Amino acid sequence: MVKAEPASDAGPGAASAPVSAAPMLQLDGFEGPLDLLLDLARAQKVDLARISILTLVEQYLAVVRSAPVGLELAADWLVMAAWLAWLKSRLLLPDDPAAAEEGEIAAEALQERLLELSRIGEAARWLDRQPQLGRDVFPRGAAEQLREIDRSGLSLDMGQLLAAYMAACRRTARRGVYRPRPPSFWTVQDALERLRRLVGDVASDWCTLEQFLPSPAETPSNPHGDPGWPRRAALAGTLIAGLEMAKSGAIELRQEEAFGPVMLRVSESAPEAEAA
Amino acid sequence: MSDETRIRLVEALVFASAEPVREAAVADLLQAKLGEDEAVDARAVLLAVQALYAGRGVELVEVGGGWQFRTAADLAPALTTVLERPRRLPRVAMETLAIVAYHQPCTRTEIEAIRGVSLGQQTLDQLLETGLIVPRGRKEVPGRPVLWGTSPAFLQRFGLNHLRDLPRREELLVELPGAVASSAPGRGEEAEQGPGADARDG
């Protein structure tokens, strides 16, 4: 937001801007009340340390009263106006020495604040006048990396060596353990062979299926789990083999009751069927 | 090692880097090349390099505690037509920066007290983004507000070697009555900085 013309006349370079022009100012052109006060003080064109606080107060209050924005003024403008009005009353009408002194101290404090703000403004302008890196002066655009990475060396330590050895040993050790043979049981194929071999010799009369089971020595051993498994697997295998042979008519099977012993004998008409 | 060789070596070292090179690094390089017996005066060599570049398009300057080659300031208008330049900082940001520079470490409240207005978030963001101010601990008062100070980037940006290279407060004061009465007109920046002509920060 740029202020109206009279305001720019009030700048430090302006020769004789009448203070009366101040009411034309748009207050929000200033960075707060202090900024305006400083501007007004500068317009007095004396050493900031010797400005007339009374005149300054008059000017400020005049500006604020006539500000086009009226009551919509921001709080800090109003607070400053109230404070300045109080200050003016102390300076004009010192009803007692203590109040007069109070007013003078407040006036000095205001003066000091204006001085500091003015110094800061000057410092900011000084900074802005410096050739700034990236704005006025530039560093080397393409910096050179004078650095070389040598990766020819070897980083070795005992910990690594030992860890590697242990890892290698563990891997093979574990492999020996984790590779159990799949349990091999007495298969139907085995049972079929055994039945065919034995059935003619033994089973002209009814015998139990158990009689045809392999001996424990013939049964493949199973290192894992229940030691009864191989036996039961052999029984199952033999039963299936028996069913198979019964289907082809080579033998007959019989079971009197559920879960009772399964009986087996060579079929009457076996030889032909067996041959087929 | 001849003086000429030393100068070339230091010149190349500083030139290669985009960042300021510390004098100690220059001394280390020279010492390594010379051996332990010979005395090394890194500063003398740096000054010789500086002299060599005086008046050239590129200059050797001492900034932020190190040495850096930079383009000459007077070439800025021509160069900035081809080189990308960042936006300039608005007046509010510059003033806030000046307060931090002179009053550091200081809290946000202290900054606001001096300017008499509250410090906008945008301004703070701008200063932090540019890396010109950094937090420097907390003030041990209720609320433990952050204390702000200027960064090394601040020194580099404004071509200062130390914070003490800033104008002294009294110098700023001395300029003031003058600034009011006869403030160096003719200075381009001066005119546009006048409080009357200033554009407000967003």
Place this chain on the structure above:
Amino acid sequence: MSDETRIRLVEALVFASAEPVREAAVADLLQAKLGEDEAVDARAVLLAVQALYAGRGVELVEVGGGWQFRTAADLAPALTTVLERPRRLPRVAMETLAIVAYHQPCTRTEIEAIRGVSLGQQTLDQLLETGLIVPRGRKEVPGRPVLWGTSPAFLQRFGLNHLRDLPRREELLVELPGAVASSAPGRGEEAEQGPGADARDG
């Protein structure tokens, strides 16, 4: 514009640019400064800048279709700091080295039996290159395979006086026999090992 100014401008432009500056860009800059009437010889100015830097620690060189400042070739080695970033041996090589250390002298087949996987020629070459292992004769079996052992360099690199200073195998692998009995099946490594990879722990 004086020749001097042109030279300074071009010098600064090339200095501040992140990429090599093309002659056309230099010509554009000069033309903008000179106005359309004056003739511009960008190359002549660049050559003048180059001459200015002749014999200095920094040189103006033409690279990749543009111009750029570079550290003088004779100084680069002196300024280059070499950073040693030792590499680690790959795991395979480390395991092989460890097996050789504990089982030496041993053949490739023996190493493979212990690691449970075949040993690539590349790994063996790598280890030979480091000088950490050396051949120690041949085993008198069919094929007469080379026997491998560790070198004196091996002892040195690991800070050992003798091979017997290595922790004993039993000290390292106390938990192994237990592991054999109780380790659960179904571990990740198990799956990746083909049935053929089965090997006896020698």
